[in-house]
Amino acid sequence: MPVHPNDPFLVLGVPRDADTATIKQAYFALVRAHPPERDPVQFKRIRAAYEQLRDPQRRVETTMQLLRPWQAATRQRRTPRPDTQVHAADVLMAATLLSDLGHTDWREHYRKVEP
């Protein structure tokens, strides 16, 4: 989704890595389909999109101000099966916490001393 309201690549119907010739071709095809006398609003959009992309420097400026989708480094991904077992480690931990090992206040074990 672009920061700019009209993604010029979408307007011209070309991919973001399209070369200059492809962009130009797309532009002229769209201008023929939407000439200014018949469709002035669309013509202006098409023209504006082409202006942003035809010049290499402006193209960099435009492209760099478009948001990009993040892609994971690797495509490989498996959805793990659910683990619905009751784990021994959890049972032992619970039993441990319920025993003296889970007790935290040992003042009853303090011995009276006099130095």
Added chain:
Amino acid sequence: MPRRSSAQPATHTPETLRDDGWRAFQAARYDTAVQIWEALPTRDPALKAALAEAYFRAAVAFRKATSEQTRGSYLERALELCPGDPTYRYHLAMHHHRTGNLAAARTLYEQLVADHAPWAGLPELLALLALQQDPHTDLALLPGSTPALCARLAPVQSLLVGSPPAIATPANGAAPLWAALARVAAHHPNAYASLAALELAPQLVGLQHYYLGVAALQQQEYELALHHWTQIPADDRFSLPGLPTNLVHVLVQQLGSLHAQQQLDTAGQLALHVSRLNLAHATLDTLLVETLDAAAHHAAQQQQWDDAITYWTAARTIIARRSTLGSPRTLLHNLALAHEARAALRPAGAAASDWLAAAELWRTMARTRPRSTNAPTAGYDAAAWTWIRRRAITCYQHANATQQAVDVYRQLVRANPTNTEVRMELVDALRVNDQDGAAINELERILAIDPDHIEALLQLAQYDLEDYGWRPDWQHLQRLFALNPADELHRRRIVQLTVQKTYAMQRIGYSEEALHLLQQGQQFEPQSYLFPLLIARIQIDQHRYDLARTLLQRALDLSTTHHYAYVAVIECWVVMDDLQRAHEIWQHAEQLLDEPQRVAFYMDLGHMLIAHSQPPIPFQMHSSYAHGISPHPELLELARRAFAAARALRPNNALLLLKVASELVPVDTELALEYAHAADALAPDDPSTMIMIGLLLGLRNADREARQILRRAEKLAREQHAPDLARYAAQIRAQIGTGMLRVSVQMALFSDFADDDDEFDADLPDF
């Protein structure tokens, strides 16, 4: 064991130290008491016992603040001081048990049981330890075992060995918990209800929530499962090995469902919460980043930049802790743009923090550029990296922190003195901070490190264009020619710099040097009409017309689609006073250019012909339009024809008609007025058109009518909130009936030169 301290104040005696230690002991500063008493050279039994007790209490009193290792050493020292003490032995055994030293713990437990130690929990601890070592242990055979103990731990053992509990357990103590977990293990439909009904101690809440989630998952209640898992405290002690797997499984279902329903806000909030759990699972982390990114994009589309920033920041945090997810580049990119977008919506003061954040993000992103030029950087070429670098500076500028940018980059340069990229960043920062002298020095330093640094040479060549480019300095351009860089953008900039520089050089009389540069420069755009055209112009200047003709033909051969090429070539023939050839090229252009191009062609042609039809103003600066001009009514007629042809193609375009009127103002006010009225008919109540009509009427001495219409134009402009136009209308009205009107118009014609770049870059139709 703590070291005996020898650093004691000379004034302290053993008695006072003993008392100091006792005071610390009474104040529960057991570590201090230990330190003081350990340092005493001798200890009587009472002190020994007190010291042992201090160690013991230091071990057990502040569990969270003391490391397990320290605790263990304290307990061992306590036992060393009071061997055989059952309390200390018990706690040491528990310490070993807690830290996984089961063999040592078991030995101590069994000793304590054999010695009939009084603690009721002791046999249970031994039994638990035995189950940890072997879940199939016969509990009845353990020292200290009782039937009650066996009954109490039977369900635990059942769970550990994976068989359902066979014993009907009393509903007290922990029995309901084991029963509920047994139901979970058996996938019993009542598992959830029985576990939910329990009121457990705080330390078991995490466990309860986890298995409530598991029970819900068993019934495919994904939302309920997630609800419970997100309630697990972040610092929960349970390892819950199944949690990451289950979270991923359920999140995949939930997030997939939310995506399908386009509920990206909900998906984003969920992912945000789960990300804070920091479960460190590769598949989960990938899914979280994807979800956060999608939610951020959705928020950005709604212009909800706060949310977008929150989501991308969370995604970035995940990637930072897991390098296998790939580069953070895209997230940094989006985050920087989001900060910029938010800054644009805020008042200046509040926006500064966003601009600074964006600057830092662009700088961080610049650091992700691979050092090797061959390393792939998907979606980011050299031009993109340059843009990123400069964008950081722009953001500092917006934050009014250009000096801060300079300071930051100076520090980086000091840390990396041979790194030319960092030095280029400093150059950018210096330029926006208006320190051009320092920027030039820095560029020279870059060249000292790398004499072939293209960007530095380009920027220095740009500086050579200062003072209208008249400085006779073109060594940087020549160095660029010699290096002949392959990058398209670099080559384009070299072409632009060459055109600008040679244009200026020609004007001040360095024609041969300009010619030489152009001949070298054409290697960068050999298929462009530009260089043969510019060289032809110089040849015309030098009256070498035969050479010029050959070059003009070459320019034509290279320029089938550039309308302005035809205009420029026709201009050369006009200057050489060969109108027939000019006609031929005109007709040739009409055949080759398509309609949008033809409109622009006619307009630019008309403009050029009008300029050449007029005598030069004395003492006016020389220009290509003014060179060799003499009064020429035929050119004027050709200009009228060109404009008529443009009008025929765009009869209903008011803007075009107005433009033609403005072109004709200095030379044919009658025709100009006709065009202006036609524009007015198509688009009435346009202040610009009315100003034009008023001006023309004034030039034709219809002063009263002119003032009336200009007054109306001024009023309309104010109503349309165009104060500049209103002021202009008033200014023209004030000049009606005075000589200033004509002078203003005449000056406007000869100052109306196309910008050097636009002149050769205008290949698009304007109308």
